[in-house]
Amino acid sequence: MKLAVEGLNSHYGPAHILFDISLEVGDGEVVALLGRNGAGKSTTFRSIVGLVEQRTGRIVFEGNDVSDQPTHAIVSRGLGYVPEERRIFTDLTVDENLEVGRQKVRPNAPHWTREKLFTLFPNLAEMRNRPGGRMSGGEQQMLTIARTLMGNPSLVLLDEPSEGLSPKIVEQMVEAILTMKKAGVSIVVSEQNLHFARLISDRAYIIERGRICFSGTMAELDARPDIRDTHLAL
Numbered sequence: 001m002k003l004a005v006e007g008l009n010s011h012y013g014p015a016h017i018l019f020d021i022s023l024e025v026g027d028g029e030v031v032a033l034l035g036r037n038g039a040g041k042s043t044t045f046r047s048i049v050g051l052v053e054q055r056t057g058r059i060v061f062e063g064n065d066v067s068d069q070p071t072h073a074i075v076s077r078g079l080g081y082v083p084e085e086r087r088i089f090t091d092l093t094v095d096e097n098l099e100v101g102r103q104k105v106r107p108n109a110p111h112w113t114r115e116k117l118f119t120l121f122p123n124l125a126e127m128r129n130r131p132g133g134r135m136s137g138g139e140q141q142m143l144t145i146a147r148t149l150m151g152n153p154s155l156v157l158l159d160e161p162s163e164g165l166s167p168k169i170v171e172q173m174v175e176a177i178l179t180m181k182k183a184g185v186s187i188v189v190s191e192q193n194l195h196f197a198r199l200i201s202d203r204a205y206i207i208e209r210g211r212i213c214f215s216g217t218m219a220e221l222d223a224r225p226d227i228r229d230t231h232l233a234l
Contacts (some may be wrong), residue, residue: 018044138172160190
């Protein structure tokens with residue numbers, strides 16, 4: 001098991017946001033965390049990587065309990081996180097942004113180089129000397145993922161990777177995620193876009209109001225229109 005989350009509760013001040021969240025991710029698996037805006041998807045990711053201080057529960061990554069570890073220690077173990085806000089360095093070039101993300105080679109994870117990443121995201125190869133602030137939203141999303149992969153993670157949390165992107169860029173994002181999976185990276189994707197999730201995911205969890213209300217394969221979810229209509233319809 002690559003990642004196991006058990007009984008995760010998280011608070012922002014007095015507000016109780018996550019209630020006993022439990023989920024699992026296997027080696028080389030793509031898992032979707034589906035839910036509407038405000039359901040708790042981003043808080044789940046932030047809690048897993050230690051960015052929410054008020055959290056309880058157990059988080060086990062590659063057999064190691066990281067529940068009480070700070071973010072930098074969790075990331076240094078090979079858990080990558082791509083936030084929804086992208087957070088690239090706008091004054092740095094594409095090459096410089098990638099260099100910021102560089103970490104050691106890991107025996108249990110693919111080794112990513114600039115050349116491999118430029119093959120994964122051809123758009124970036126054409127603008128390697130361009131500052132991040134002069135890129136489109138889709139290009140910035142690609143750069144954020146590429147920078148995370150420079151850390152050679154064995155698991156990546158992708159927060160809303162398709163949000164606000166053009167259909168053409170979404171297609172490229174699907175291909176990139178499937179290539180990452182084929183390379184051996186385990187991936188958790190938070191999404192509102194069920195169609196996008198279907199194209200890339202093996203299994204899905206649905207979260208609503210901070211609670212997991214469905215867990216199963218994508219085929220099992222497709223067989224439950226009542227679940228989709230209740231928890232995912234806008």
